[in-house]
Amino acid sequence: MSAPLLQLDGVHTHIGAYHILHGVDLQVARGELTVLLGRNGAGKTTTLRTIMGLWPASSGAIRFDGAEIGALSTPEIAHRGIAYVPENMGIFGDLTVRENMLLAARGAKRVEDIDTACLDRVFGLFPALKRFWQHPAGLLSGGQKQMLAVARAIIEPRQLLLIDEPSKGLAPAIIQNMIAAFRELKQTDTTILLVEQNFNFARQLGDKVAVMDGGRIVHAGTMADLAGDEGLQQRLLGLSLAAHQ
Template sequence: MSENILSLKGVHTHIGAYHILHGVDLDVPRGQLTMLLGRNGAGKTTTLRTIMGLWQASQGSIRFDGRDITRRGTPDIAQLGIAYVPENMGIFADLSVRENMLLAARGARSIADIDTARLEWIFGLFPAMKKFWLHPAGKLSGGQKQMLAVSRAIVEPRKLLLIDEPSKGLAPAIIANMITAFRELKQTDTTILLVEQNFNFARQLGDSVAVMDDGRIVHRGPMAELAENEELQTRLLGLSLAAHQ
């Protein structure tokens, strides 16, 4: 489908005295995985946090699924069907995997209230979640914590996932597992906006791509087009995907 589930138009964000986003125009097509790429400090995380209402846009508009969410609070935005997986994962270290999942399932008072088929689907994506179901989340490995963070975000059906650098610091085998899981997620009705620094990860998963620089979107197009154009990669990102094969 060509319809955009999320659109940012002329979005500016200030954090204290700092002007971080300078008129971001970004469209996220429904049913696709859109990569948001850019050098460190380009404004990628600020964009996700602004969409989620954690930081308020000082100018411009954000529309999600036909609604203006520019001035809505984070709980209201989440209720509309957006889940956010921050770079720091946002899990509760002192709680078990089971308790973390229950907290993320807003409509459930007990594990029995969570759709069993959906839980089994998540266990299929991330078997470690079933293995460590009763273990404290803080004792999981880095890769397992990332799996838990994503599992929490999808424990209930979401229209849009905002995910910030899911492969950061992970071993290659865990990254491969994450790629497989995201490929399966892409087959559902979930739209994904994903910030990533691992360009091989981006190449394998992205349908479309937007590149940020200095708080602005400076390139939009198919991910495959960027993956095949080393000159464009170098100009936009400072290095080529080929260097990260």
């Protein structure tokens, strides 16, 4: 087996006086979608933010593509090929969709400088963005804003996407559109670490799964194994995935 693209070993994170992550051990396989599950407050978002350097780890090691990145700044981590889509999406509502995309394409000074193949791929995944290209992003629907947030993350080649609850607050029909887009994105061999509370969404997309509780990883394995074991679901998550289909 090849080495994981991302590996966390014994990662602790403190935020002020609060000890949030208590020795997280996590591996994200290259070219796969790993889902990070857990109850509210388990430490999932903190894990993503720690990987991205937004909240520095107090101790432990974070390795990306074989190199230690735990001491790097967020811009340096992004430059290595990691993109982060936060739960609040991070788009600029006063700017147009076009302007949001241009800001995300760091190597471009004009839209014409954006790689045509990348832009075509974005429009293929999210056709609504092409329709609303000149519209202020703040006027988009919740689903369209989420599409824009993901599109900003992939407008340049990335090795790893960190995505926090992309289906939160979306209507069921829009969630299905997002699932279809993520399936297409998976075909490009993009590696994804996804935090998600919608278990049907997670079940349909995940290759691997890690479950957090109390700031630690308490289970890691394949999504197929977790989806097929209701007893394990009840023990780890307090619910059944079947109830969320």
